[in-house]
Amino acid sequence: MPSSVASLTYDVEEASKVPAKRRGVSIKPTVEDLASSLYEAGALPDELTRLINLITRPSHLDQATRGALIRNLYPATKVPKEALLNVLGCLGHGELKPSLPIQALVLRWLVLVYNVLEEPGLLSQAYAVLFNLLDTAALRSQLCHLLALVTRRKHVRPFRIQAVLALSRQTGSDASLTGLLRVYKNYYPEIIVGEVTKGRASAFKHPDPQWRSRLDEIQAEHLLRSRQEPGGSRNAFRVNHLLSKQMRGQRGSSIPAVHTLHAQEDSVTLEEIDSAESFVLNLEKIELPNQLVAVLADPLLQKLMTLRANHEDYSRVNNWVAACILDVRNGDADAELLLDTVDVLQDYVSNTQALPEALLPLFSELFRVWDGADKRDVVLEVLSYTPLMRFDQLYGTTFQPLEACLLDNTAESQLRLLSFYTALLRRWRIILLSAEDVSSLEVSSVSDLVGHVNQLTLTLSQTSPTASTHLSILEFYNYTASLTIVPSLLQHLTIAIPPPTLVYILHFSHCLAVVSRACATVATYKRGLEMAMTQSSGRHLSPAESERVRTFNGFLMDMCNCIWRSKAFGTTDVNAQGCRIPVAVVTSLQTYLAGVDPDTPLASAFGVSHSPVLCLQSLSYVRELEDMILAEMDGDLRERHGGPVTLKSLAALKNRGGLDLSWQEYRSGVLRYLEQNGFGGVSNLMYNTMKILMHSKP
Numbered sequence: 076m077p078s079s080v081a082s083l084t085y086d087v088e089e090a091s092k093v094p095a096k097r098r099g100v101s102i103k104p105t106v107e108d109l110a111s112s113l114y115e116a117g118a119l120p121d122e123l124t125r126l127i128n129l130i131t132r133p134s135h136l137d138q139a140t141r142g143a144l145i146r147n148l149y150p151a152t153k154v155p156k157e158a159l160l161n162v163l164g165c166l167g168h169g170e171l172k173p174s175l176p177i178q179a180l181v182l183r184w185l186v187l188v189y190n191v192l193e194e195p196g197l198l199s200q201a202y203a204v205l206f207n208l209l210d211t212a213a214l215r216s217q218l219c220h221l222l223a224l225v226t227r228r229k230h231v232r233p234f235r236i237q238a239v240l241a242l243s244r245q246t247g248s249d250a251s252l253t254g255l256l257r258v259y260k261n262y263y264p265e266i267i268v269g270e271v272t273k274g275r276a277s278a279f280k281h282p283d284p285q286w287r288s289r290l291d292e293i294q295a296e297h298l299l300r301s302r303q304e305p306g307g308s309r310n311a312f313r314v315n316h317l318l319s320k321q322m323r324g325q326r327g328s329s330i331p332a333v334h335t336l337h338a339q340e341d342s343v344t345l346e347e348i349d350s351a352e353s354f355v356l357n358l359e360k361i362e363l364p365n366q367l368v369a370v371l372a373d374p375l376l377q378k379l380m381t382l383r384a385n386h387e388d389y390s391r392v393n394n395w396v397a398a399c400i401l402d403v404r405n406g407d408a409d410a411e412l413l414l415d416t417v418d419v420l421q422d423y424v425s426n427t428q429a430l431p432e433a434l435l436p437l438f439s440e441l442f443r444v445w446d447g448a449d450k451r452d453v454v455l456e457v458l459s460y461t462p463l464m465r466f467d468q469l470y471g472t473t474f475q476p477l478e479a480c481l482l483d484n485t486a487e488s489q490l491r492l493l494s495f496y497t498a499l500l501r502r503w504r505i506i507l508l509s510a511e512d513v514s515s516l517e518v519s520s521v522s523d524l525v526g527h528v529n530q531l532t533l534t535l536s537q538t539s540p541t542a543s544t545h546l547s548i549l550e551f552y553n554y555t556a557s558l559t560i561v562p563s564l565l566q567h568l569t570i571a572i573p574p575p576t577l578v579y580i581l582h583f584s585h586c587l588a589v590v591s592r593a594c595a596t597v598a599t600y601k602r603g604l605e606m607a608m609t610q611s612s613g614r615h616l617s618p619a620e621s622e623r624v625r626t627f628n629g630f631l632m633d634m635c636n637c638i639w640r641s642k643a644f645g646t647t648d649v650n651a652q653g654c655r656i657p658v659a660v661v662t663s664l665q666t667y668l669a670g671v672d673p674d675t676p677l678a679s680a681f682g683v684s685h686s687p688v689l690c691l692q693s694l695s696y697v698r699e700l701e702d703m704i705l706a707e708m709d710g711d712l713r714e715r716h717g718g719p720v721t722l723k724s725l726a727a728l729k730n731r732g733g734l735d736l737s738w739q740e741y742r743s744g745v746l747r748y749l750e751q752n753g754f755g756g757v758s759n760l761m762y763n764t765m766k767i768l769m770h771s772k773p
Contacts, residue, residue, distance in 0.1 A: 080122050083109040087144075088125070091134035106140050110147040117151030117293040124158045131165035131173050131181065138174060145180045149290050151297040153193040159185075163201050166208060175213040182217035183282055189224050191294065193349065198225045206235060209242060209252075219251035220279045223258045231262045254279055331366035333373050345376060358382065368395040371416070371423045381427065393433035400440045413441040414450055420457045428502075430460035435473055442476035447483070455491065459498035463506050463516050466523035486539035490547060493535060496528050497551045504554055513567050522569035525555050529574050536577055542586035549581065549592045556596050559603025570607065570620040572600060578630045579654050582637070583681075587688040587754055594638075595756030597631060598763045625650070635764050637681040638689070638757065639742070645678065683745045684719040689757070694718040696748040697741070701734055743768070 083105060090102040118126060126148060130141045162181055165173055172178070189195065198205070198221070205222055208214055236259055243252040281287060335344040343357040345364055354361075354375070361379055367388055370376045380388055396416075403413060416437065424430050438458060445454070458477065461469065477495075482488045503521060510516055532548045552573050558564055573596075581593040604624055607614050616624065628650040636642040636651060644661045646653040653661065665677045679685055683693050697716050704712050713732030716724065722738045729735050736744075746758035746768075762768045 079112045080109065080116065080118055083112060084122055084125050084129070087136075087140075088129055091129060091136045094135050095137065102140065106143055110143050113144075113147040113149055114289070115293075117149040117290075117297065119151050120153070120155040120158070123148070123150050124155060124161065127158045127161045130177065131161055133171055138177060141173070141177050142180055145177070145184055148184060149293050150188060150191060151293055153191050154188050156194045156197065159192060159194065159197050163197070163204065166204070166214075168211075175211065179214055179217050182214060182221055186217065186220050186224065186282055187286055188290070189221075190346075191290070195225075195347070195349075199227065199230070202226075202230050206238075209239070212246075215246075215249065216251045219255045220282075223255055223279050226255075226258050226262075228262045231259050235259075236263070331369050333364045333369045333376055334366065335362050335364045345379065348375060354378070363388065366395075367391045372419045374422070374426050377423065377426050389431065389433070393431070396434055396437055400436060403440060413437060414445070414454075417441065417457055418450060418453055421453050424457050424460040428460065430457060430462065432462050432464065435461070435469075439472050439476060442473075442480050445480050447480035447488075451481070451491070455495045456498070459495060460502055461499060463503050463518075463520055465517050466520040466527070469520070470527065486535065486544070489531060489535050489538060490544065493528070493531055493547055493551060496524065496531070497547070497554065500524060500551060500554045504558060507558065507564060508561065513564060516567075518564070518567040519569055521555070521558065522571035525552075525571035525573075529577070533574055533577055536580045540580075542584065542589055545581055545584055545586065545589040546592065548577070549589065549596055552596050553592070553599070556599035556603065559600060560606065562606065565603075565607050565614055570604065570616070570623050572623050572627050575626055575630045575652075575655060579633070582630075582634055582654075585687065587692070590688050591749070591754035591756035593756065594634065594760035597634065598756070598760040600627060601631060601760075601763055630654075631764065634760065638683060638686070639761055639765055641676075641679040641682050643678050643681045679721075683742055684721060689745070689749075690719055692749055692752065692754070693720060693741075693745045696745050697734065697736075699748075700736070700744070704734070739767075 086105050087102065087109060090098060090105065095102075126144060129136070130144055130148075162185060165181065166178055173181075185198075192198070202222070202225060205218055205225075209218055211218075236256075239252055239256055239259070243249060243256065246252065333345055335346060343360045344362050348354050348357065348361065358379075363379070364376065367376075367380070368391070370380050370392060399412060399416065420430070420434070438454075441454075454477075458473070461473070478492060481492055500521070503524075507513060507516065507518065507521070528551060532551070535544055535548060555571065555573075558568060559570070578593065578597070581589055584590055584593070604627060608616070608624070629652040632648060632650045633652055633654045636645050636648065637654070642648070642651075644653045644656055644664075645651055661677070668675060668677050668680060675685055683689050694716075697718065697720055701712060701715050712734070714728065716728050716734060720741055725734070725736055725738055725741060746761055749755065750758045
């Protein structure tokens with residue numbers, strides 16, 4: 076659409092250079108197409124400036140064509156400075172000026188687009204120019220309306236009051252002049268007295284609400300398109316009028332727009348801010364709007380209240396939310412109001428990166444009527460910004476009702492809940508890592524959250540035993556493990572580990588990515604627990620934490636026994652628990668494997684050579700070594716390894732003229748090969764656990 080506006084504007088510009096009688100083709104269809112395109116998509120800044128020049132400068136366009144263009148002159152974005160200056164420059168008397176009816180239409184257009192001017196301060200600077208045109212009857216009504224919008228205390232001067240009073244007497248109390256006097260009287264009531272402002276007066280109603288409504292739609296559509304385009308963004312240093320309009324159109328929504336009344340002479344309203352520079356320069360003088368709950372929907376007000384934090388201001392927001400909840404409880408408002416409010420909160424929390432504690436009762440009330448499906452992603456995203464509070468309090472009032480609404484005995488709902496808790500833990504982690512005084516925070520809530528999610532992950536490992544589910548589970552525990560290696564948190568963080576059954580399920584996964592990431596998470600836990608148990612940490616483990624450490628050492632040893640030591644399901648070593656598999660099951664597995672492959676004992680079946688997820692990688696490593704030797708020795712390698720690799724097979728292969736590789740070099744090479752191919756979790760765990768490898772990592 077915008078390209079159509081540009082091309083059609085060019086056609087009209089070319090036609091305007093030729094008198095109507097000399098044109099070979101009528102310009103009327105082109106003007107109609109241009110007006111239609113403007114109505115559909117509006118004009119971009121450059122196109123708008125060209126159209127303003129076309130309308131206001133001398134040309135061969137007739138008055139009807141100019142009028143049609145003005146009536147459809149919808150800006151898709153802000154009205155640029157150049158366009159506004161051209162409009163101001165066309166006003167007045169003179170041969171090069173457009174006719175007075177066109178000037179009147181242009182002034183009416185300024186009133187219509189006043190709220191989307193890029194630099195409305197230009198009108199304030201041109202106040203004297205506009206005021207001096209009041210004696211032109213054809214422009215008076217539109218001028219008075221525009222002046223009423225622009226007028227501030229600094230503009231109201233005695234000579235201007237006298238001039239308007241005199242003009243009002245000459246015209247028989249013109250309604251528009253009386254309306255302007257009433258605006259002046261708001262600033263100086265002691266000067267303007269008597270009957271002069273008591274007569275019939277214009278209330279300066281909006282000239283065309285339907286036109287303005289269409290403008291809002293065009294700008295909202297353009298904003299949506301610009302956000303979807305790469306690099307598209309909105310100006311967060313302007314009042315978000317579009318969002319306010321959208322909210323008023325939503326079902327049951329009552330969040331007000333930013334609107335400032337009774338501003339002082341030396342103050343600045345938030346609506347006047349249009350850039351980061353003006354925001355910073357006027358930070359201390361900006362007057363707060365009347366309805367502070369607009370902070371939920373407006374990013375500029377959010378910045379102002381964050382930089383000028385005041386408990387009383389936030390109390391007003393909290394009171395509004397409490398009143399909203401009370402209205403729903405009493406039946407004075409529809410329950411959909413709560414969901415629409417949460418929808419607006421999504422924008423608020425994404426900008427402020429926090430959900431105020433006082434807004435949590437809104438969710439408690441919402442969960443009484445919520446079906447668990449409508450705007451589910453929005454509700455979960457907003458709640459993921461829940462502040463770090465006592466977990467038992469949060470669970471009883473918010474999370475338990477959420478689970479009751481969300482869970483429907485399907486793995487899909489359980490995964491959504493896990494995703495929510497992962498996002499919540501990620502936010503809490505950011506809070507903990509950025510806090511100057513960790514002791515003032517409810518750090519114990521992290522371990523309480525992990526303990527609660529342990530049951531969810533165990534359930535998910537059974538209801539949805541897929542690689543994607545396992546990776547989602549590991550994402551949660553990866554955030555938990557990363558907290559244990561932060562020295563500043565060791566004094567305050569309660570040790571919490573994943574359940575052993577879950578660790579074994581992940582360890583015996585059929586997916587190498589899952590096994591690798593599980594090993595990486597366990598290795599991170601190991602480093603954190605070692606730090607917590609050192610004397611330098613000043614930390615004393617509680618009995619419950621000591622028991623968790625013993626449990627952790629158990630599955631840590633079991634994983635190493637399986638992968639590295641060829642002692643799968645062994646229980647003779649210290650801390651080894653045989654993967655908690657009953658002896659009868661181990662015996663049955665040994666019997667089965669002896670019948671299938673008598674040369675492979677069960678203890679070695681999950682090592683680097685025989686493991687179902689590692690055997691291909693280990694054999695591929697040997698094949699690459701052989702290929703390199705063949706390339707270097709010109710095919711002098713007499714025999715290749717058939718696999719799987721064992722200590723005995725490597726010795727026999729060397730004697731037959733094959734690869735000369737020791738068992739230790741082979742296993743270390745496999746670890747390096749896994750790391751090079753993106754599966755570094757296995758090598759990470761081995762190098763951080765096995766003493767023989769701790770000082771040999773390259």
